[in-house]
Amino acid sequence: DAGVIQSPRHEVTEMGQEVTLRCKPISGHDYLFWYRQTMMRGLELLIYFNNNVPIDDSGMPEDRFSAKMPNASFSTLKIQPSEPRDSAVYFCASSPTSVPTDTQYFGPGTRLTVL
Amino acid sequence: AQSVTQLGSHVSVSEGALVLLRCNYSSSVPPYLFWYVQYPNQGLQLLLKYTTGATLVKGINGFEAEFKKSETSFHLTKPSAHMSDAAEYFCAVTPYSSASKIIFGSGTRLSIRP
Numbered sequence: 001d002a003g004v005i006q007s008p009r010h011e012v013t014e015m016g017q018e019v020t021l022r023c024k025p026i027s028g029h030d031y032l033f034w035y036r037q038t039m040m041r042g043l044e045l046l047i048y049f050n051n052n053v054p055i056d057d058s059g060m061p062e063d064r065f066s067a068k069m070p071n072a073s074f075s076t077l078k079i080q081p082s083e084p085r086d087s088a089v090y091f092c093a094s095s096p097t098s099v100p101t102d103t104q105y106f107g108p109g110t111r112l113t114v115l
Numbered sequence: 116a117q118s119v120t121q122l123g124s125h126v127s128v129s130e131g132a133l134v135l136l137r138c139n140y141s142s143s144v145p146p147y148l149f150w151y152v153q154y155p156n157q158g159l160q161l162l163l164k165y166t167t168g169a170t171l172v173k174g175i176n177g178f179e180a181e182f183k184k185s186e187t188s189f190h191l192t193k194p195s196a197h198m199s200d201a202a203e204y205f206c207a208v209t210p211y212s213s214a215s216k217i218i219f220g221s222g223t224r225l226s227i228r229p
Contacts, residue, residue: 004158043159043205043219056216091158104217106158 002026004107006092012113018080021110024073025094033104034067034077035091043091049075050098082114117142119206119220127226134178134193136223138206141187148189149207149217150180159205165189176200201227 005024033048047057052069069075093104122137151159163174170182206220
């Protein structure tokens with residue numbers, strides 16, 4: 001299996017622009033997670049889905065952030081409008097069943113820089 | 116609320132020396148505990164996890180960790196460090212009652228001296 005696929009790997013944009021990050025989970029995995037990693041705040045869970053349904057979005061920082069999972073093989077995290085403080089590495093992860101019963105598999109991340 | 120504290124943001128050891136990375140947790144219910152490793156420019160990879168049963172857990176790459184309830188600790192060890200062990204290590208916790216929401220520690224960067 002190819003593992004969790006994220007695109008783009010790097011994104012540089014200007015403040016105010018819309019940014020869309022994409023994730024393809026491992027086939028057959030029912031859970032999908034979005035994380036953000038920064039030096040100041042470490043690794044934070046933003047939102048997770050079970051069978052394409054958002055279960056917990058309490059980590060989403062504000063209304064500028066939105067996430068969707070239109071089908072079992074694709075998810076997006078959108079930031080509109082983007083701000084410099086959104087600069088971070090965003091990880092997508094998937095797991096076959098719920099954690100901790102099963103293991104989360106992380107993608108390589110998208111490094112976002114907002115100028 | 117659950118949390119983990121990793122003592123030491125940076126640990127440096129010589130190749131062949133013992134590796135000890137410290138983690139203390141706080142949980143009002145029995146926890147599940149994890150150690151993840153992150154190599155440069157990569158996502159996190161599970162090293163090992165404690166759920167129930169044996170308190171000494173063995174993971175990949177020769178690492179192991181011991182769950183000590185009385186000390187609320189889950190320290191990670193490896194008898195002999197290898198240059199390839201240089202990476203960032205994260206301790207994490209999730210309570211039995213809240214599946215899927217993992218709380219990560221701030222991470223410890225491990226450097227290996229030749």
